[in-house]
Amino acid sequence: MSTLEAVGLGVAYDQVVAVHPLDLEVPEGRMVSVTGPTGAGKSSLLWALARALRPAVASVTGTVRVDDSPVDDRDSAARAGVVLVPQGNGLPAGLSAEESILVPMLALGVPAREASQRVDEQLARVGLDEFGRHLVDQLSGGQQQRVALARALALRPAVLLADESTSDLDAGNRERMMGLLREEAAGGAAIVFATHDPDAAAVTDAILALDQGVATWIRTV
Ligand SMILES: Nc1ncnc2c1ncn2[C@@H]1O[C@H](COP(=O)(O)OP(=O)(O)OP(=O)(O)O)[C@@H](O)[C@H]1O
Numbered sequence: 001m002s003t004l005e006a007v008g009l010g011v012a013y014d015q016v017v018a019v020h021p022l023d024l025e026v027p028e029g030r031m032v033s034v035t036g037p038t039g040a041g042k043s044s045l046l047w048a049l050a051r052a053l054r055p056a057v058a059s060v061t062g063t064v065r066v067d068d069s070p071v072d073d074r075d076s077a078a079r080a081g082v083v084l085v086p087q088g089n090g091l092p093a094g095l096s097a098e099e100s101i102l103v104p105m106l107a108l109g110v111p112a113r114e115a116s117q118r119v120d121e122q123l124a125r126v127g128l129d130e131f132g133r134h135l136v137d138q139l140s141g142g143q144q145q146r147v148a149l150a151r152a153l154a155l156r157p158a159v160l161l162a163d164e165s166t167s168d169l170d171a172g173n174r175e176r177m178m179g180l181l182r183e184e185a186a187g188g189a190a191i192v193f194a195t196h197d198p199d200a201a202a203v204t205d206a207i208l209a210l211d212q213g214v215a216t217w218i219r220t221v
Helices: 042-049 074-079 097-107 112-125 141-154 171-186 198-202
Strands: 004-013 016-026 031-035 059-066 082-085 159-163 190-194 206-211 214-219
Touching (some): 016 214, 031 042, 031 198, 082 141
Parallel strands (some): 031 190, 031 206, 082 159
């Protein structure tokens, strides 16, 4: 069970202000979507929440807390259970679907036997149990998105930040993946979901719209 809070969180790339300072609170069990046109600042916001923007790349202001504890850098975010599914999935090339789900768990110290069980469980949840041995590069864009979600869910995230994670899916799979995110929230995770898709945003608890980096709440939690 985890609450995500950001205060005065802003992102600038040199002279370009991608996200004007904003406040955000996602209580445990809730799912907030971040919407807006291309270039609005959605990815920048998610990366800033994950503390994944290096100072050489962007200047980030403000604070992020998970369950009232400060999260100041990538390592503390990982320790607090913050998991980012980046746009484009971030799956390593050259690994099979099951290896790409397994490796981050092993890196975080999940025992091998349990990690392997979680791989099977999550591949089944996203409907890809037949595809574990396939190289990620041999999967379709939509299948890769499902593997990326399985990989994130296997980590049992306290905070899940999903960037356009249903953009390549057909309606049935989109609904299924949104259902999985809902289940994850029901288990106590706080979820932020960036999307262009109004249908996907409509089923979340709250909607934060970004326009040229300026945030407006369309619906609050
Ligand atoms: N590494 C970077 N260096 C410089 N400017 C960047 C960088 N990344 C993003 N930007 C700029 O920041 C702004 C916000 O980009 P961002 O990718 O966060 O938007 P987005 O809403 O996620 O867009 P999309 O829907 O196309 O993914 C844009 O003006 C973009 O050009």
